[in-house]
Amino acid sequence: MSEEKQQVSRRTFLNYTLTGLGGFMAAGMLVPMLRMAVDPVLQTSGGGDFTNVGLAVDDITTEPQRVDWKIDQVDGWYESEVSKSAWVFKNDKNEIVAFSPVCKHLGCVVSWEGNEDYPNEFFCPCHNGRYYKDGTNVPHTPPLAPLDEYDQKIENGMLFLGKVRTREEAKPREEA
Numbered sequence: 118m119s120e121e122k123q124q125v126s127r128r129t130f131l132n133y134t135l136t137g138l139g140g141f142m143a144a145g146m147l148v149p150m151l152r153m154a155v156d157p158v159l160q161t162s163g164g165g166d167f168t169n170v171g172l173a174v175d176d177i178t179t180e181p182q183r184v185d186w187k188i189d190q191v192d193g194w195y196e197s198e199v200s201k202s203a204w205v206f207k208n209d210k211n212e213i214v215a216f217s218p219v220c221k222h223l224g225c226v227v228s229w230e231g232n233e234d235y236p237n238e239f240f241c242p243c244h245n246g247r248y249y250k251d252g253t254n255v256p257h258t259p260p261l262a263p264l265d266e267y268d269q270k271i272e273n274g275m276l277f278l279g280k281v282r283t284r285e286e287a288k289p290r291e292e293a
């Protein structure tokens with residue numbers, strides 16, 4: 118092999134090596150930057166987590182009671198504290214029920230027995246929306262779907278609530 122051939126070969130080898138090393142170093146810098154930029158968007162918010170809402174199972178009766186709590190919510194880079202509410206009670210089967218108070222018509226807040234003309238019902242004052250105690254919308258009132266339900270679990274005798282689901286999506290309830 119001639120001296121000139123050996124030099125070309127060495128130069129080519131060095132070119133490949135330096136190019137590869139440069140690319141490797143560039144990737145090493147770019148990957149963390151990309152990850153930092155994209156990660157918050159890919160992360161799920163805290164919506165799927167369960168929160169202790171401060172209500173002991175023993176204090177849950179057949180009378181719906183309103184429970185309020187706060188969660189930390191992360192949307193992309195924005196972190197905020199969000200207020201949540203639920204109407205909680207035990208139904209005829211002694212199952213714990215936790216309804217979202219958000220009206221299925223246009224999103225106002227429903228109240229248990231919010232109108233004296235409609236006892237034993239949830240009532241929405243915005244357009245006189247009504248729901249039976251089991252959350253089903255009363256026919257011929259504005260809401261066209263039942264109230265949503267929270268996922269729930271019980272730990273150490275306390276109620277934990279999670280994600281809100283439509284009636285079709287809701288998981289079977291735990292008996293208390």
Ligand code: FES
Binds near residue numbers: 241244245260
């Ligand atoms: S928003 Fe509740 S009835 Fe319209």
